[in-house]
Amino acid sequence: MVMRAIPGWAVVALLAAGTATAAEERAINLDAYQSALLQASGHPNELNRWHGIWNYDNGRQDEALKYFLRAAAYGDKLSQHFLALMYWNGDGVDRDPVQAYVWADLAAERGNSPDLIRVREHIWHELTPAQQAQSVEMGQGYYERYGDQVAQRRTNTEIRRFARTQTGSRVGLLTSRLEVNAGRPDLWAGGGRSSYGPLQATGTEFYADNRTRPTEYWQAEDLSLGALMKRIGAGEVKVGDVDVVKDEGK
Numbered sequence: 304m305v306m307r308a309i310p311g312w313a314v315v316a317l318l319a320a321g322t323a324t325a326a327e328e329r330a331i332n333l334d335a336y337q338s339a340l341l342q343a344s345g346h347p348n349e350l351n352r353w354h355g356i357w358n359y360d361n362g363r364q365d366e367a368l369k370y371f372l373r374a375a376a377y378g379d380k381l382s383q384h385f386l387a388l389m390y391w392n393g394d395g396v397d398r399d400p401v402q403a404y405v406w407a408d409l410a411a412e413r414g415n416s417p418d419l420i421r422v423r424e425h426i427w428h429e430l431t432p433a434q435q436a437q438s439v440e441m442g443q444g445y446y447e448r449y450g451d452q453v454a455q456r457r458t459n460t461e462i463r464r465f466a467r468t469q470t471g472s473r474v475g476l477l478t479s480r481l482e483v484n485a486g487r488p489d490l491w492a493g494g495g496r497s498s499y500g501p502l503q504a505t506g507t508e509f510y511a512d513n514r515t516r517p518t519e520y521w522q523a524e525d526l527s528l529g530a531l532m533k534r535i536g537a538g539e540v541k542v543g544d545v546d547v548v549k550d551e552g553k
Contacts, residue, residue: 331356345465346514348377348458355382364395375409377461378454380528383410384419391426400430404438405445412451415525459517466515 331339336357343349355370368389374382383406389396391403404426411419430438447453513523 331360345461345468346458346520347461348374348379348382350374351377352379352382355385359385359395364389368395375406375449376454377458378449378451380410380413380416380419380524383407383449384422387422387426400426401434401438401441404430404434405442408438408442409445409449413525416528418529455517455521458520462515462517462520466510469510469515 331353336353339353340350343353351370351374355367355374358364358370359367368386371382371386371389375386387403387406387410388394389403390399390406392398404423407419407423407426410416411423414420427435427438512519514520
């Protein structure tokens, strides 16, 4: 069977970062992890995604799996993509191409990410007819729990709860400055200044529409998906013997 070549990040993404040895090659450091958690306040899909990334990056695949599953239940497409890769590569779990396809199909559910669609189609064409039939049967149950129709609803509930925590005037102005501590003091003992001080944001930034209104939030999530993949993964890995084939008609 001829296999299509797929992008390096699609095969590796986060999973390549788990083998890094130098600190600068890690997916995220402690500061970035703590900052990400604070900025993800009120958004359980993001919180669990970052917990999953941090645990995977530190060699705790079993914990990563748990958090990616939680994030997936809140409609997090990046986490669903990571689950597809883990099951496809047998990384921290028993290799299961059928389950890998189910997760890849969920990750590509919205149909607006060509990269996720290519991963899904690559896995599908590697399955046997029996495995394809099995994945269709298994996928029905997974969509009932992890599909956008139910998963986004869970996140929307939490987003609305988060929006109710905002403070401001009766006309909706959020002018007071919020300080989000990133986990390190701005000043060390003896007067030295750290290289990573507290994060700061205004109320209008922290409670912006793309953080507190479900429609705007999911639009922003879709836009940032590609950027997140590039940020947390790099490298090249081949799955089997890969041949580059040209699209018919070109």
